[in-house]
Amino acid sequence: MVARWLVFMALSLSCLVSWADEPNDVVLIAHPNVRVETLSRDTARAIFAMRQRTWPNGQSASVFVLPEDHPVHARFSKSLLNVYPHQLRLAWDRVVFSGTGQAPNVVMSQPDMIKHVASTPGGLGYIERGYLDDSVNVIPIVN
Template sequence: MAIKKNTGRFIVFVCLLLSMLYAVGIARATDQYEIITHPGVTEKTLSKGSLRAIFGMRLHTWSDGTAIRVFVMPDDTPLHTAFSKEKLNVFPYQLRSAWDRLVFSGTGQAPYTVASPEEMLAKVASTPGAIGYLNKSMMDGRVNVLHIK
């Protein structure tokens, strides 16, 4: 009887520990990121509506005429989920659905997907007109921060 009781307590403890670690991981991904652009992008602030249009692949050029190149993380990453929900007010699956409609109808394209934060930084820093998002801890001055109003 004592073994079953201790085993049950251990399982509850492990479940609580795992849920706390998961919550900490999501919090770390969600509260410390910025919208970034290529250094050549002249915009320093952007409305939330314009940001939604850019990541919805409906706004194609910056105010100076430079083509916008959108970079995103994979749909299942915590940073992409946080960005989608907090900045765009949509779920990642809703973004994917909108992008798929554009691609399958032949009226547009999906954003470029990068595999890691390091690749996001490298691509946005080296691609004229690029926009993406990145954890603050990864930023090193090669990209500009875009303020959303």
């Protein structure tokens, strides 16, 4: 009985590990010159809400996002930042209308996201893992 349970657990964990690297997983990407190994969820949320304008190491951050109605934008907001897309929109509107900042740069597709992040020093964005190439770095989000 214990042996069956261990086999079941091993198979379950292997499924979870393979599921975690699905091509449809959304990942945070950065320009290759960004020297940050990980980002906390709070820091990522602050940068994408346009409340923090620099990386933790002080380098200026240029934020790129997909349109609000893009399904990858919704998945990114909910799964990586733990906020709803409309909450990000409210944060952007607040900094724009108060005159304390600007909204992030909107790109229309994931290939455009890669192109803009890869060509902008300090660039930050997100894509599905299946779109990754060597022109950008993945920055894991930690709790």
